[in-house]
Amino acid sequence: MKKILLLEGIHKVARDILEEQGFYVEEEKGAFASEEDLINRAKGFHALGIRSKSKISQGVLEKLQPHLEVLGAFCIGTNQVDLEYANQCGVPVFNAPYSNTRSVAELVIANIISLARHLGDCNMKAHKGIWSKTAIQRHEVRGKVLGIVGYGHIGSQVSVLAEALGLKVIYYDIVKKLPLGNAEAKESLEEVLKEADFVSFHVPETHLTKGMMGINQFRQMKEGAYLINASRGSVVDISALVEVIQSQKLRGAAIDVFPKEPPNNKEPFVSELQGLPNVILTPHIGGSTEEAQKAIGQEVALSLTQFFKRGSTSGAVNFPNLEVPPIKDFRRIINVHKNVPGVLGEINKIVSENSGNIQAQHLATDTHIGYVVMDIGGCEIQKVAQEISQLKTSIRTQVLEHFHEGA
Ligand code: NAI
Numbered sequence: 001m002k003k004i005l006l007l008e009g010i011h012k013v014a015r016d017i018l019e020e021q022g023f024y025v026e027e028e029k030g031a032f033a034s035e036e037d038l039i040n041r042a043k044g045f046h047a048l049g050i051r052s053k054s055k056i057s058q059g060v061l062e063k064l065q066p067h068l069e070v071l072g073a074f075c076i077g078t079n080q081v082d083l084e085y086a087n088q089c090g091v092p093v094f095n096a097p098y099s100n101t102r103s104v105a106e107l108v109i110a111n112i113i114s115l116a117r118h119l120g121d122c123n124m125k126a127h128k129g130i131w132s133k134t135a136i137q138r139h140e141v142r143g144k145v146l147g148i149v150g151y152g153h154i155g156s157q158v159s160v161l162a163e164a165l166g167l168k169v170i171y172y173d174i175v176k177k178l179p180l181g182n183a184e185a186k187e188s189l190e191e192v193l194k195e196a197d198f199v200s201f202h203v204p205e206t207h208l209t210k211g212m213m214g215i216n217q218f219r220q221m222k223e224g225a226y227l228i229n230a231s232r233g234s235v236v237d238i239s240a241l242v243e244v245i246q247s248q249k250l251r252g253a254a255i256d257v258f259p260k261e262p263p264n265n266k267e268p269f270v271s272e273l274q275g276l277p278n279v280i281l282t283p284h285i286g287g288s289t290e291e292a293q294k295a296i297g298q299e300v301a302l303s304l305t306q307f308f309k310r311g312s313t314s315g316a317v318n319f320p321n322l323e324v325p326p327i328k329d330f331r332r333i334i335n336v337h338k339n340v341p342g343v344l345g346e347i348n349k350i351v352s353e354n355s356g357n358i359q360a361q362h363l364a365t366d367t368h369i370g371y372v373v374m375d376i377g378g379c380e381i382q383k384v385a386q387e388i389s390q391l392k393t394s395i396r397t398q399v400l401e402h403f404h405e406g407a
Pocket of ligand 1: 076097098100101104149150151152153154155172173174175177202203204205206208209230231232256257284285286287288
């Protein structure tokens, strides 16, 4: 039975799913302060589930061999894991990059209405005992133009929700993207900036997006427009934003991500934007909801299940991706090997020498490794796997014969 250790208070749904699938699960509420403690606790487990605080270095991976077969990062980022070394050990790493898409999209919608009605300032004043009732420069969002920059998972969700509110959506993406609903693609960022009442950024951090919203871009925006950034802190030049808010070129902004963010809730937060009118500042909470945590738990638990039961590596961040069907009447061998010429020939030779019949064979490779999943019959599978594992090129070889779907 595969043994799985979950650390850092991963959502309960993950344990429920994994146990239901017949795995043995243990849990720890927190992360380990030292690598040594982590290694001692995780030794012998076949899978490790972590969030952002557990650092999985080369040293940790080395010590957890040969048992550790797979890592579940129950979060979005995977910087805490030495992905390259995990790849070379034949350990796929799964995360859940899109589980919080809806949460971010909903925050953006909340921001659009809040900016149009100056809710942030009204709320702050009311708490201080100031009655500040006015209709001047307060607007409905119906009929206004929302410009989305980056029409990926989040951008396109925002598009759908915004249209339901009666906004007209235009967008710009470097890749050609199918417009949803009545949204309209624009050829350039400039076109979006010129036409939109609200501009919302949903791009990743790349060399092209760093500082993509600077003073020249702000100057191209409509008078009295609003800016929203819930993507990455490096995308918007904060000093330029301060300038256009102070000059009243822009009527407000909602910022959830910053170039420099406190590492935890105990450290102070400092920004040039503090104290500016109709500027909503939130502590990178776009994806922080219980629903997103649950979705992360479900997604990664499913990836671990499909890896153990089928050998599927679809969605792994550091591994050749293979989506394979459930095991039916055959038995399955998975093999991770060094990506050098001739490996598949050697593997197939072993199967044929054992009078095995290959029913299906799937192969995917990356720079360093190759990953093959094959269904075979008519031979002694443990013997075949043993011989394949002896090849000089083999990194990890396993038989999946005991794991049938829905065990
Ligand atoms: P995605 O990868 O699905 O979409 C990004 C889109 O941006 C793609 O369509 C891509 O083609 C486009 N793009 C890339 N470079 C571009 C450029 N130079 N100009 C125009 N378009 C460009 O990513 P997803 O999931 O929609 O996430 C978007 C951003 O949201 C990411 O930066 C992510 O880190 C951030 N995010 C923020 C959260 C928060 O808590 N505030 C939570 C989750 C994600």
